[in-house]
Amino acid sequence: MNNPDFSAGGRYTLxxxxxxxxxxxxxxxxxxxxxxxxxxxDPESAAQEALKRSLENTLSQPxxxxxxxxxxxxxxAPPAWPLDQLMAWLHGVLHFVVLEEHNxxxxxxxxxxxxxxGDSRQRLDPPDPxxxxxxxxxxxxxxxxxxxxxPALDADYRRVLKMRxxxxxxxxxxxxxxxxxxxxxxxxxxxxxxxxxCVRRRMQPRSNLAAMPEPQRGDT
Amino acid sequence: MNIDQFATRDLSPTxxxxxxxxxxxxxxxxxxxxxxxAVEASLxxxxxxxxxxxxxxxxxxxxxxxxxxxxxxxWRSSSRQIPQPSEQARAIVSKPAILPSLETVNDRPVLLASxxxxxxxxxAGAFRGGSGPxxxxxxxxxxxxxxxxxxxVNLGSLDGLTKGIELGxxxxxxxxxxxxxxxxxxxxxxxxNDPVRVPLSIHLTAVxxxxxxxxxxxxxxxxxxxxxxxxxxxxxxxxxxxxxxxAALDYQAGATDAxxxxxxxxxxxxxxxxxxxxxxQAATLNSLGALYLLRGDPASAEKPLNQAASETAIDPDLxxxxxxxxxxxxxxxxxxxxxxxxxxxxxxxxxxTRLRNLKHP
Numbered sequence: 125m126n127n128p129d130f131s132a133g134g135r136y137t138l139x140x141x142x143x144x145x146x147x148x149x150x151x152x153x154x155x156x157x158x159x160x161x162x163x164x165x166d167p168e169s170a171a172q173e174a175l176k177r178s179l180e181n182t183l184s185q186p187x188x189x190x191x192x193x194x195x196x197x198x199x200x201a202p203p204a205w206p207l208d209q210l211m212a213w214l215h216g217v218l219h220f221v222v223l224e225e226h227n228x229x230x231x232x233x234x235x236x237x238x239x240x241x242g243d244s245r246q247r248l249d250p251p252d253p254x255x256x257x258x259x260x261x262x263x264x265x266x267x268x269x270x271x272x273x274x275p276a277l278d279a280d281y282r283r284v285l286k287m288r289x290x291x292x293x294x295x296x297x298x299x300x301x302x303x304x305x306x307x308x309x310x311x312x313x314x315x316x317x318x319x320x321x322c323v324r325r326r327m328q329p330r331s332n333l334a335a336m337p338e339p340q341r342g343d344t
Numbered sequence: 345m346n347i348d349q350f351a352t353r354d355l356s357p358t359x360x361x362x363x364x365x366x367x368x369x370x371x372x373x374x375x376x377x378x379x380x381x382a383v384e385a386s387l388x389x390x391x392x393x394x395x396x397x398x399x400x401x402x403x404x405x406x407x408x409x410x411x412x413x414x415x416x417x418x419w420r421s422s423s424r425q426i427p428q429p430s431e432q433a434r435a436i437v438s439k440p441a442i443l444p445s446l447e448t449v450n451d452r453p454v455l456l457a458s459x460x461x462x463x464x465x466x467x468a469g470a471f472r473g474g475s476g477p478x479x480x481x482x483x484x485x486x487x488x489x490x491x492x493x494x495x496x497v498n499l500g501s502l503d504g505l506t507k508g509i510e511l512g513x514x515x516x517x518x519x520x521x522x523x524x525x526x527x528x529x530x531x532x533x534x535x536x537n538d539p540v541r542v543p544l545s546i547h548l549t550a551v552x553x554x555x556x557x558x559x560x561x562x563x564x565x566x567x568x569x570x571x572x573x574x575x576x577x578x579x580x581x582x583x584x585x586x587x588x589x590x591a592a593l594d595y596q597a598g599a600t601d602a603x604x605x606x607x608x609x610x611x612x613x614x615x616x617x618x619x620x621x622x623x624x625q626a627a628t629l630n631s632l633g634a635l636y637l638l639r640g641d642p643a644s645a646e647k648p649l650n651q652a653a654s655e656t657a658i659d660p661d662l663x664x665x666x667x668x669x670x671x672x673x674x675x676x677x678x679x680x681x682x683x684x685x686x687x688x689x690x691x692x693x694x695x696x697t698r699l700r701n702l703k704h705p
Binding site for chain 1: 357360361363364365367368369371372374375376377378379380381382383384385
């Protein structure tokens with residue numbers, strides 16, 4: 125994956141983005157580490173690209189600034205997004221960026237073959253999806269986590285998470301199930317931790333991708 | 345401040361920021377927050393929960409068919425699933441749990457090694473184990489009576505004697521549980537109280553039967569002690585099978601380290617006379633590999649499992665077990681594509697065996 129062109133598009137200029145890299149050094153390190161676990165061959169660039177997209181998005185940007193900037197202005201207002209929503213968003217963006225990277229590697233391999241055949245019209249990476257498409261893709265990634273992992277959950281955990289997702293408060297769930305509120309909280313917490321394990325499993329590098337050769341910069 | 349407080353929205357924004365900073369250094373916390381976000385995201389699309397229940401008819405039918413086949417398969421092959429000695433070991437095995445292995449328990453891959461299973465009572469032999477008074481097999485006895493060219497000895501079926509066995513100058517003709525009679529060959533000069541010795545291979549077989557009988561009737565520790573004590577009776581090659589049985593008993597008793605060490609010792613003596621057959625080698629190496637995987641040590645499991653898989657003249661059922669375990673190994677190493685291939689091959693091998701058994705029961 126080539127280093128992202130931070131000056132292209134978005135509301136952040138090149139100099140602002142350079143500042144952002146400094147401001148969010150720890151976040152970039154964490155994202156880079158996750159990108160590596162997801163099988164990225166260029167985790168640093170993947171992390172930068174995910175951060176760039178998160179700062180370009182008007183909804184995620186205030187949350188990123190509030191939760192992860194190195195120094196928070198004293199008068200900073202809490203963002204509309206809670207922390208877990210931002211984390212899920214970052215995970216989704218990063219997952220998508222790594223997926224794009226893998227597609228690029230595949231395309232480069234194929235395009236290298238096509239180029240040898242003389243079809244130079246095909247020697248371009250496919251355009252990135254529009255921002256609203258990115259939202260949809262991230263939503264799909266989160267849905268996929270739930271779809272994959274929910275059936276494996278213990279019935280009690282699944283039941284309370286379902287009730288929680290339907291908007292019920294812990295007290296309401298406890299009343300319906302005839303258990304204490306503490307039990308509900310425990311089941312929710314354990315259910316979420318089990319889902320977290322599923323998230324971890326989903327970040328295992330794909331073996332078929334690992335077998336691919338290093339991307340050849342300049343092929344495109 | 346912790347994730348539980350956050351989950352119940354008990355954290356202030358400032359505390360949530362501190363939690364966020366903490367998550368940058370703590371992968372588990374990061375993942376938990378992502379999972380929490382995924383759950384909360386379903387508030388916007390609660391259809392996720394519904395969609396987990398909505399199964400298309402075609403898939404439902406396939407799933408039902410698969411369940412029937414799996415039930416049949418598990419019923420037929422339940423004798424091959426190794427018992428799990430401890431929760432810790434189970435957790436290590438099931439950790440990858442991404443793909444279905446040849447057999448699964450709660451969607452967790454299961455290692456297969458029939459050698460590690462408790463011995464069935466048919467191997468135990470009559471008059472052994474806990475039913476009625478018994479004694480351990482003896483390797484030596486004495487002549488207790490002489491009459492009309494026949495000798496009586498205080499050794500019997502418990503000691504491995506069968507009709508036709510030669511005890512020095514005596515050919516056994518009648519066998520009881522704890523004594524036997526036989527003809528004296530060519531009028532050999534023998535007297536009462538003369539010692540007689542059971543051939544070593546017969547004695548070790550008797551010990552094996554007694555060990556199986558004790559284990560089958562719940563006397564696991566007695567069985568292990570008997571097997572351990574008998575190890576000194578012969579050479580490394582002669583007692584190798586006993587060592588392998590002891591390893592299985594160790595495993596059944598939860599002593600997985602001892603089991604592994606005994607299997608390792610057996611594997612080191614495959615070529616000590618009498619040399620181990622390919623099937624014995626493959627079964628032992630498969631069990632050894634499975635134990636390494638139980639310990640969460642795929643690196644050490646690789647060699648014995650690959651060596652077991654390289655044996656050609658082995659039982660197809662055993663091959664299916666080995667390939668299944670290679671799948672678990674690949675899964676633990678994160679090589680999911682290879683794991684999937686291995687499980688497919690194991691399934692194919694097991695199904696082939698089952699078809700053959702149906703044709704030639």
